[in-house]
Amino acid sequence: MHGSSGYPSAVQQQWRDPDFNISILFKYPHGNHVLLAVACICSIQLTFVWMFEVIFSHIQEKVQLTKEEQALIKTFFTPKKLRKKQYLLQEGDVCRYLVFVEKGLLRSYNVDEKGVEHMIHFAWEGWWMSDTYSFLSAEASAYNIDAVEDAELLMISLQGFEEMLLKVPAMERYFRILFQNNIISKERRLISSITHSAEEKYTQLAAANPHMIQRIPQNMIASYLGLTPETLSRIRKKLSSGA
């Protein structure tokens, strides 16, 4: 159903690529330097228009922004691309950025003494990702963040974040609402993890978020629910046959 390959088309990828110059030289060698220059100029503009499409549509679901505010907000963000399996943050480093996922899929996780990974969050198009604690406190992070699928991100530093919230009160409001909703969903996950059996946890997740089940590898879903891959595999078998 839902492809996890990353990009819908090669051309579209060009417009989205912050490293567009190099990419175009390699991938579309027209041998015509004039044409190439035109392509580059176009792509600068289109890249920018595109890059903030998802983020502004998400913000404006919650608060209104003027054109001036939008222009100001853009100045605080840096675009970044991440290839599958690349780290955005490694345990021990300070999480310097709060990132918005324009495209792709990130995960955050920690690794215990036995080397087992425990999924904390996933973030795809329209979601924010960071280690909130490390980001706000500038202390070393206990988590890792990397790309499950190739990703395109918008990053904001702590300094930028604070300045933006002070200069654009609508963004202060947006983040208050965002954090509010985040609290609600974390609370649900917590209650589910404390009160339900493995099977119930999986069934509820699948019902509440079918998209997640389709897109994210099963071993990561298992970890997210606090289960081993074997247990989740058995549960799925039981559900598909028994019920």
Added chain:
Amino acid sequence: MHGSSGYPSAVQQQWRDPDFNISILFKYPHGNHVLLAVACICSIQLTFVWMFEVIFSHIQEKVQLTKEEQALIKTFFTPKKLRKKQYLLQEGDVCRYLVFVEKGLLRSYNVDEKGVEHMIHFAWEGWWMSDTYSFLSAEASAYNIDAVEDAELLMISLQGFEEMLLKVPAMERYFRILFQNNIISKERRLISSITHSAEEKYTQLAAANPHMIQRIPQNMIASYLGLTPETLSRIRKKLSSGA
């Protein structure tokens, strides 16, 4: 150590009692109506001064408020007293208020099909309590909130909350910061519940929040950690003897 009786003294209780008229008539029957009237007037003022002491000190740890803002903020809150075991919210009702605990101890919990209670939160002096989802959505709550110790609260309705945040931008900021911190602590609890053994969960909670262990009954602590009271009892025995 920490008494769970609720009130330090009978006299102090008077000043804090929103139903001060009736209380004074019953408890301090001087038989002198003039004196009684004076006492009532005094108590109105002192009640108000006292009621907002904790809340403003907590808010001003995070944001600055002018005298005018403080006066405005007060108008949005209603004081309320709750006796031990009294409900603030019952499953199926809509959570109409966000409450701040000036004194005492509240808990929120849900009850599963087997009738077992699962602790979600505790809130004592300086903490907020509500079912965030029900409060913001006005949908029926799946939780109960009641008083573990006699409590004195400041309540704000959803309408009041929204109006307050729009009229006092510092409060918008305060709640954004509050929710941010809440996310951090919920995340920690979640990771702990997924990645650690029962003993580790308890040890970490005891280290991070010794106050909680002293003040809250063990069976509630057990539930909060997703354990049975029997298991927690055995863990404590093991820790006190073995280590």
Added chain:
DNA sequence: TAAAATACTTGATACAGATCAAGTGTTTTT
């Protein structure tokens, strides 16, 4: 397109923590 790496499945066994049961303390109520 082959080889290597990774993801998923299935089976046998182990164990942490739950459940059931029957105590003993400690509050709360009357």
Added chain:
DNA sequence: AAAAACACTTGATCTGTATCAAGTATTTTA
């Protein structure tokens, strides 16, 4: 002050999920 209710402890047993192990798919890399 007695009785009832509730909180905590301890023991015996059971069970859901983890662990270990050895497969079969599937994806990634070369």
